[in-house]
Amino acid sequence: MIPVSGFEGQTVALLGLGRSGRATARALKAGGAYPVAWDDSVPAREAAEAEGIELRDLSRQGALHGVACLVTSPGIPHLHPRPHPAIAAALERGIPVDNDIGLFFRSFGSAAFGEFDTVPRVVAVTGSNGKSTTSALIHHVLTEAGRPAQLAGNIGRGVFDLDPARDGEVIVLELSSYQTELARALTPDVAIFTNLSPDHLDRHGGPGGYFAAKRRLFAEGGPDRAVVGVDEVEGLFLAGQLSEGPADARVIRVSVSRRLEDAAWSVVARKGWLAEWRHGRQVASVDLRGVKGLPGSHNHQNACAAWAAARALGLGPREIEPGLNSYPGLPHRSQLIAEAGGVAYVNDSKATNVDAAVMALKAFPRIRWICGGLEKEGGLDALLPAAQASVARAYVIGREAEAFARRLDGIDAEVCTTMDAAVAQAMAEAQPGETVLLAPAAASFDQYDNFEKRGEDFVRAVTSRLR
Template sequence: MIPARGYQGRRVGVLGLGRSGLAAARALAAGGAQPVCWDDAEPARAAAAAEGFELGDLTREGAAWEGLAALIVSPGIPHLHPAPHRAVEIAFARGVAVDNDVGLFFRSAATEDWAAFDSPPRIVCVTGSNGKSTTTALIAHILRRAGRKAQMGGNIGRGVLDLDPLEDGETVVLELSSYQIELARALAPDVAVFLNLSPDHLDRHAGLGGYFAAKARLFELGGPERAVIGVDQPEGRFLANRMRENEGDGAPVIAVSARRVEDAGWSVTFRKGFVAERRGGRQVAAVDLRPARALRGAHNWQNAACAYAACRALGLSPRAIEAGLMDFPGLPHRLETVGEAGGVPFVNDSKATNADAAEKALSAFERVRWIAGGVPKAGGIAPLAPLFGRVAKAYLIGQAAPEFAAQLGEVPHEICGDLETAFALAAQEARPGEAVLLAPACASFDQFRDFEARGDAFRALARAWIARHDGRLAAADEEDAR
């Protein structure tokens, strides 16, 4: 845990008692503050009370607000759009500073001990609409693979204040959402990464401009030493231009693009499975990503390119980075190759809960046996029609099955009902060179608790199938030996 600094002996409100809220309360208490906790849900309040925290109804004027120095708000609680939470409104009216756990982290991570360190800790922050988790985990993996101490947290893994106090030479890699960035009163990454932007959370940010502005705060308020920025969209080009300091060399920006970046600065490009680094208009290093099974598809090439750039900014060599890219295991439920049998890979992309995510999964393979369906999203799979030529056959499950069948038209498909039936048919009918792919393009709630449970079920089915296949091969080899 990182003790929260700056509030010793003072009362601090904590609104929202999920993972980040409880971690903030513990960090405040460890730093000598007195947390006053509230959540609109009674079970969350009970959990906080069980840890000995004071409860106070922050949605009402009263004793809970007396002497409150600040209000720490969990990311999911709105503070502006579509409307501020009642407790936030009271804080505004009373002049109480509103912050979040990320702001507390950046105010608290550095300690007096750092002055004695040989190598001060570094902080890398990753944001964007798509690929944040993979890029964050990939950077942390590359660092550890190269022998560097690294922790990972934020919107993935551990909450920012639940991390261990930073040590000499250590790097912390944080995934930060727009919700986490927009309210933080302090942001100070050494390296900040902007991947991409697509419409999301528009009600929370009052439109795409507000959504981008929230993410841009990481760079504008944070003032990173190096800014790794995807520049294939107007927002990325705008942000890169704003961050550039010197005409010519482009510092501190490392521009990342699917196309060749025509400038004299520092850039990393990704195309056709290769990542190439350029400085001063000359290529200085390249990595072939095609053997990296966990980094299939153009979207993962962008993730890899941004991770490469961030690690170069941290001083790693191209060869050290390449080694980490090659053996990165990937994240569960995100184009996760569970295994292979008879030349057929079984790929779990249960996190593909909408058409945009499923598009990236389908684009990563030439020929697929596609398991799709669940609770449908608006538009279904109609936007994926340009990729239907890659589908050897679709196996449809859940509530969306009839709608998806109609949208597939003449593409071979079968309504299977449930995942077990769909998997059995797909595995039996798959031929070498095809992939059995779970990319549902749907929420899971009709048949599963969440996308993780759905992915776990697919993984279990695939492993059982592979074990039976390997057992049959072993039996056949034994028979041939006789």
């Protein structure tokens, strides 16, 4: 545990008592603060009370009297579409509102760092798509190279479940827009922006607010090194804002669509080859085509970002390449779950928006595509060219499967509704050389609690039929 600093002897209110909320309460206590907490969920309150966390309904009149700070969980709205009543009350009283990420950055350093040969560092990854894979890949590369590292944030453990940093350790954090938008301290040593596509627009008041939330990771603390995907205009804009000019190597530009030899430092992937360039010279390259854990150009972009981060941390190409080749992939993200009869079965349940689904569809030449669910804003038109180029047939799931299928113009689509029916039909019709791919292009909440449950159901349906 990393104790929270700066609130010794003060009362700090916590809104949200999931796993990270309870860990934050423990860290506040360890740092000498007095946490009081609330969650609108009865089971969450009961779990917190069982740990000895004091409960207080923070929405009630006077509940915030004497409170030094309100710490809220990422899933609770603080601005759009409207603030939670407790947050609105804190704002009215002028009480600072923060989250666990902000508390982590203000508390991470300790007196022990002065005794280390190498001060621990933090790598923070944000973006719309690929941030989980990029974060996990950086952690894997570091670990395989024998460097101490921990992974946390929006993936794996909460930040206050981390162990105190060791000499030379690297903390790798995946950060969502919900986390970066509110954190009052954001001071990573290396910050990564993967890409941007429309998502969570209601929560951020539109695309401008969504980009602004991501941009805060770079603007608030000023990382020593920024790794920026420049295949969208927002990334180009961000790189331009952070850089003093073409010779400024503090910004490492990443692309899978263009050559960037004019940049002071860049990492690009084209036709399956990753290449690192510095001041117009290629200094390293690696073949990604045979890396099963990183299929497709979207994963090659993730590999470029991870390579850039590892290089910024001082690793050499020969230390990084084995980690790329041994990376097993994350569950529900281009996860190869089986190969049988010449057919591959891939679980990309995390492809919850159109852009992520497009990347998955481009990764395989001939696809039996399982898609559908709770459709997001913007429609499906943007994925039709990729689907028409690679999809042999679509098998549509979800409560609104028929309406979803009607939007797949030019694609042979079967309305299946359930995962079992879709998998059974796709497996019956799949031919050698094809891929049965779950890439829903939609949220899961019409049928499942989350995308993980949906992916697990796909894995179950496939493996039970292959026995």
